[in-house]
Amino acid sequence: MRRLQIIWILLLPFVLGRCYEDKGSYDYKEMNKPQVAGLEGSYAVGLGDELDIRPEITFPLNNDSGIKYEWNVGGKIISTEKNLYIPQYSGEIGTTYCSFNIINEAENVTYMNTFNLRVSPTYSVGWLILSEKDGNTSISYIRPKEQEKDGKAEYTFEEFPDAYFKNTGEILGKSPVKLMEHWCFNYSVMGEVLVLNGEGDCVELDGGALTKKVAVKQEFIGEAYPRGFKAKDATFSFNNSYLISEDGKMYSRKSEDVGNYHTGLYGQEPVYVADSLSIKFAIPAKFMNAYHMLVYDGYNRRLIWIAYDTYQPGKINPLVYAADPKFTNLGDMGDKDLVYCGYYKVSDFATSGYFALLKSDAGQYYVRDFKLYSYIFSAMVTDNYEMEFPGASLIKPDSKFLSLPLRKYFFLSSGDVLYYYDKATLEKAPKRYVGFDGVRITSIQSNKDNNQIAVGLENGKFYIYDITDKSLAGGEPQLVYEAETNFGKIVDVIYKYGTLLNYM
Incomplete structure (x- = not known):
């Protein structure tokens, strides 16, 4: 019996082969599957910018007859050309799933090549310029574009005057005063831009479109400014916001909702703390890291800290601490007035570093x-x-100051000349960086990485300079960009971060 089983196993392939008879008729044809090069996995474009994608396509059979093309963006066919070229792209803002489809009608086959398209608002990241032009407040935008050429970063800029x-x-x-970008607690939402005016209304702008979101007086109880209110400064956290009037x-x-804008109202009565309060200006800092905001009470010559934490957000506190007698007490500065204070980033929990310029009643200047x-x-x-400032003779009533948050440099203007002070050397006097032939400097500001500084002038000219260590060591100003537009009398310049994620 075992011998019979073995015989059947040996004969089985031959039996099956004889039983199967292929009666079909087949025509095997080589598929003309295209090879696509030059198509990236993702593209980024600004709203209104040129979109130009030119893939390289080869066919194994060297035959492209019967071939059609589709560019599918978010489910919509926006082009049927081989190359996608749109002079001014106007699609949806955000990241969209896309595909470049190659359709072979003869084979009845569609070959899909997918990619992502990220569209940013027209006014996303760049420079905002507040100026007075023809008697009115004007806001303009400079959009930078960085590209690599021969291994080096090159910048081009696009101007949007009087946007x-x-x-x-x-x-x-009318009578522009200040610009300020601020955010709600949503990392991807575009920040809003507050425009403070001395005459007419102050306005909150949509940061992506630079159009009006709301007039600030509508955000007060009763939709009216308090009696005597004249905007001078402001400061924001997610939980609370504060407007400062010229009268202090x-x-x-x-x-009411930290994830959205305009969800509460300003009161008609000013805030109050012990010993009265007269705020001279707000001190910028990254409250998310510092867990506080600072304002300067000029009447009492003291710092006021505003809490940002889960226990008492928005609580206003006079700065009371055990002061070292070798230093000016920041909670009671006595015969000294705070002229300027800028923050710098530190890694400590709930802490921010500050660089301050003080002036005594005797006219001496100190850095702290x-x-x-x-x-x-x-x-x-x-x-x-805390020490006497070696550049005291340069300071004028209209001097502008900027302490870089990420680097140890302090910039100051003296009339028509920009100087910088190396905080690492301390005793050495500030060095001249660039002059503007008798035209007064009205605003200075750095970009996110602190490697560029923007300078706005009284005559409407706007410049961007390279302030890397290499550039400063070279001894000659390195001009990155000079605007073609005359913006009127420039009042304020800020660097626009766009989203909270970019600001952080």
């Missing part, structure tokens, strides 16, 4: 470096140094 008026046909106000009064608003820790109910100051 608000061109977008809306409306006058933005500060008005607060609590957000300190760190401020604040959390829940207490604040603590760590002093680094």
